[in-house]
Amino acid sequence: MKKITFLFVLLTISLGFSQSNLENFEGAAPATNFFDDNGGGQINVIANPDTANAINTSATSLEIITNASGNAWQGAQLILQNDIMDLTTNATVTVDVYSNNPTDILAKVVPGSGGSGSDSATDASHGGTGWETLSFDFTMPRDGTGAANGSYQNIIFYPLWNTVGGTCTSGCYSPYGTPGVSAMETIVIDNITAVAAAPAETCSDGILNNGETQVDCGGPNCDACPNPPSGPPTTPPNRAANDVVSIYGNAYAQAPTDGFQTFGSAVVSEIDFSGNTILSVTTPDNGSGLQYQYFGTTPQFLDLSAMTNMHIDFYFEGSPAAVGTVFIVIAQYSDGTNIQKNFDVTALASNTWHEMDVAFAAFDGNPGYPRDEIQQVIVQVAGDDGAQVGPFYLDNLYFHNNTLGxxxxxxxxxxxxxxxxxxxxxxxxxxxxxxxxxxxxxxxxxxxxxxxxxxxxxxxxxxxxxxxxxxxxxxxxxxxxxxxxx
Incomplete structure (x- = not known):
């Protein structure tokens, strides 16, 4: 048993620092830019120049062409969009590089908007034999930088570097390291591999990045994007005026009320579908919700004594609710007694309307209590974890006498x-x-x-x-x- 446990721990540690292919140029290309090239450098996604080799058989790769009229230290920068590099423990980045000429390459990592480390550069040599896998060890810094010490979103390649492994004070870039004196060099890169780190939180920066499906929402890191109903629920049946008391909805005349309130930081707004409105409700706190009041109307109380059923349509966006959340509807009697119905919505499908029509006899709290002096009708959310996930939507909240016998x-x-x-x-x-x-x-x-x-x-x-x-x-x-x- 001890041997099994020990092997499991070793496997867990090994997987924790394993490397991932962070960019293979097979899908959407990452954002790139060329600098100090006097406007003539090129970065192109091209077909793999040699798929018959044993190192890289992928379909597409990234071509980098320097400009002979640019500065010798011109570089091509790639901005990783999804996973970024974590070089805190394993500071090696491997890259497949294609070249027909022997060349030295300097690679530099920069934290960018999603990383947290200090700039670090290191180098590697290519033998000019087509595809080769180069290892860039950022514990051996070059070009006046320090060792890598964090996470990095950007990596820059300098194809004109000429002093691999040496101490360079001047003339570090071919042919002479002199501004305006450069050379034409072409390399092709693929399969940038390193330990992956989760991107920094970007869910409130107002930018579509890090795999978000819309600005600041969706994707692997941010909350789901808003997905409100595309229309109202099914229209309720025709009923005689004395057979229904409507609290909210367009199907029936609403009962006069002397107040509408929210509580517990709830935020309520209306969405209009060509004259048919629904309520959008966000309840960030446990037990928050909304209420309609009947303290000063004429008559003073809401009389539901002739009604037999309560009806409500609701729609949950994203996950229906946090674990353990209960959707509660309460009619509060004039003496403070709650006539209450709870709906456990945790197992219901999301992003669809749900129609609940319940007899008072099936209420959870005081089902047989008189209903002739109702002062408040309350809708709220309560959950074990104290939070509601995502907004929900309401329509057609009414009481009726199910007279169609x-x-x-x-x-x-x-x-x-x-x-x-x-x-x-x-x-x-x-x-x-x-x-x-x-x-x-x-x-x-x-x-x-x-x-x-x-x-x-x-x-x-x-x-x-x-x-x-x-x-x-x-x-x-x-x-x-x-x-x-x-």
Whole structure:
């Protein structure tokens, strides 16, 4: 057992300092620039000049051509966009270099915007035999720099360096190290390999960088980018005015309120979809949310005594919620008692609308309490970790009396039979039925069908006995019917 543990530790350490190919020029090329070249240097992504060799068989490489009219110390700089070099422990960078002429090359690493070390330069020699793998050891600094001591985003290649391994005080660049006296040199590089370090935090710099999919968001390092709904949820069914009390939404007239508040640092705004508005809510703190108040309206309280159900549509952006988060809706009674329903949303799909329609009898707190003196309707988030991840969106928060029973339903344009049933319900309509969604009493969708016919059969054999609600949609709108499974 001790031997196994010891080997595991060694393997872990070895992997921790392993090198990665940070740039192979096969995808999008990194940002580059040539300097001190008098405008004539070239950096080009080209086809591999020799794919028959045993060192580098990749399809594309980077060509660097110096300008004979530029300064001898002209250089080509590459800015790594994703992984950057960590030279704190292993300070060696290997590069495949192609040249048909013997040449010396100076490489210099610079921290750039994503690194943290001091500039460091070192050199290596190429034998002029085509592709060769050169090792640049930055513990052996050159050109007046110190040893590498951190992380680096930029690497610069100086093809006209001419003093590998020596102490250079002047004439370090061919042919003479004199300004304006240079030479024409072509090298091709590929497969820049070093220990990779995670880029520094750039998620608030206002720049699209380090793999971000949008400025300061997305990619491997930043929070997910905003992904709000592309439209509102399904329009609620037509209901008589005395069968619904609307808190928020465009489908029904909203009940008069004498106040709207946020709490716990919540931020609320509206998004307008051609006149159909929804609420966008950000809740950075545990228990934060919003509330509608009914203290001074006429009548003073919100009377929900004739209502049987509460309805809410919500949409979570990104991850639905932090682990353990519960989405809570509360109706606070005039004596301070909460009539409360909790929704555990951690397992729900993100970036889609969820429709919850729940009977008061299924509420978690005080389900049988009188509902004739409601002073506040509250929506909040509570979680084990104390934080909500990502904004969420609300629409169609209302209470209703689910009056579409069997008798009323059969006299309308829809008819359902048998109801109750032990096997299946048959739904008939005078017009095309486009969608049927069946929910249990807790508002959970248990099945849906898209018949596009005037008649549809709904198999209830797999359902437990109890009450269900079917939302039937067609060309003339939608309606909800109560179904009973025996």
């Amino acid at each position: 069997v008798e009323e339903f059969e006299t309308s344009s829809f008819r359902v039979y048998p109801n109750p049933t032990k096997g299946e319900w048959n739904i008939l309509s005078n017009s095309n039925i486009s969608n049927v969604s069946v929910y249990d009493i807790l508002g959970k969708l248990v099945m849906s069908k898209q018949p596009n016919l005037n008649q549809v059969s709904v198999d209830a054999t797999s359902l437990n006995s109890g009450v269900y609600f079917a939302k039937v949609e067609g060309v003339n709108g939608s309606t909800t019917v109560k179904l009973i499974k025996e």
